Amino acid sequence: MHRRAERLAERFNQASTQRMAKGNERGAPTEPLFHYTSVAALAAIIASETFWFTSVYHMDDDQELLFGFGISHALLAAALEREDANVKVFLKPLVEDVGFTRIRNRFEFYSASFGQKDDARQWTDYADGGKGVAIGLAPKFFGFVKKEDYEPWEKTFLGKVEYGEPAAKVRHAAIVDSAVQTIKQAHKQGLLLKAEDEEAFLHLMAAYMFVEILWNSVTTKSDKWSHQIETRLLAVNDLKDPHIEIKNAPARPRVEIPQPLLKANITEIMMGPKADDDARARVRQLLDDSGLASVSITSASAT
Template sequence: MNKLGIEKMDFKSLVPFISNEFKRYFSKNIKALYHYTHLDGALGIISKKTFWASHIKFMNDSKEYSHGLEVCENIVKKLINELPMDNPRRSYLEEVFTILEEQDTDIFVVSFCESGDLLSQWRGYSRSQYGISIGFDYTSLFDISFQLSEQSFFPRKVIYDQKVQERIIRRIIDLALISVEMSSMQPDYAPKEVARTIGYFLPLFKDSTFSEEKEWRIIVTNSKSMSYQHHLNFRSRDNIILPYIEMKMHNKAKENNNKLPINQLIIGPSGTNEFTARSVKYFLKNSGYASVPIKVSKIPYR
């Protein structure tokens, strides 16, 4: 036990410890999560039970990842400057900071939203094509494994409050520094482990101006330091070539016949949404989802 009464933890146990300590920010009592896409995307997800996790640096917001990194770097820099040059905690934090700056991790994201009919989401994800949002039963989503190699992934809530973001980062660093103080030789957490722990949460930090999105994320990482690499694919989108990783879904509840927990589909704003809805209904009927209700967006088409 350390001074806080916490057992010695490695990276894998520190992440759930922080997640549990801040769980009221990472969880919410909701009924559904929605994934916005276009008709081709919906066909692939429902037919193949596969999501495409897109590289975070090529998503709609160019500061998707840099915001959290900037918040973290400001905290670490401030702590470094407050410590004497010969203090071991200073050299420890400097190493953490260097690893964060030079990290070689590629981050891939699948996005969900708490609202199924949001104008900003239609604009961002349907990309002038016929848009559709797929509603998933929130509780049942956790009976689904989004599998890569031997890992499973689940949606996590994005945090928009910068004060909470700073508290999470500071808490990780505080635990790490305590391990430095208590160790006469090797601290419990190597700087690389601390940087990896921080990196686990950074993709969940977004600027407060995006709070309307009420986003949740499934996050997948590729790193040269990992013992394996997830297979990388590429596709064109508008003016870029977008890297992505395929995530196959598997329903652990056998009585569901490996079906996705879809509770409704919403057809996005368009001049033909009623006609589109009829075609989607026919597709669902022939794909084993005949009971899934279909709604048409209430947002006026322009």
């Protein structure tokens, strides 16, 4: 591939990464967020200072991704209809891949979810039917220290979920429009005159594009989910060369991400509306034994 074409693709990728980074900044919380879970999972999280991030392809609701993929596919199809022959060569295989199999086979995001305080639906869905807990975490927990070099598991995205079709279209259109303009630029500069150069360039562009399409699809949902007001921490693996160990791959793939900021940023542990006195006593003992005696235990009011 022509070196100038490579640089164009790299700039496209940098712009994509910057859009996701700006999404991180826009989604940064200003109030504590809560992770709903069982009492047993709370003990494991505190003991290991680790969160389990579940593959987005194995979430509880398998319809979640289809909303974002559907928006992206519609925008790609519309671009295929209006763009010139050079761009159609790139867009056609993307549009034909209706189920986004190429993305699924190449990249996998893993998610840990956080919501608002004392949410009735979250108690039911994620906290042992209301018998579990919600871990309150200060905004500082979700901040990321800028470093020159990151370990693979430190490359974590903060994704504030946006709800509804208009917001999703804006997000997905940015990556589609950027790809179209980059391909036009490469042809205008005469960088893709050889068939092998064009094939290599378009393959690289698609790989770079996949990450943002998937990230957008994980962080946009239908209006019917708006009650969740969800924020996600997201980690990514290139499945051709995964840098984070994948656990439980055959059934429900996950990665286990160390959380060195966890203990210092627990604001409270809220007991679910159906938690009994025994569970409360066990949580109090757990916190005391873990050097978290100052962390208060509160009670849910949501039912």
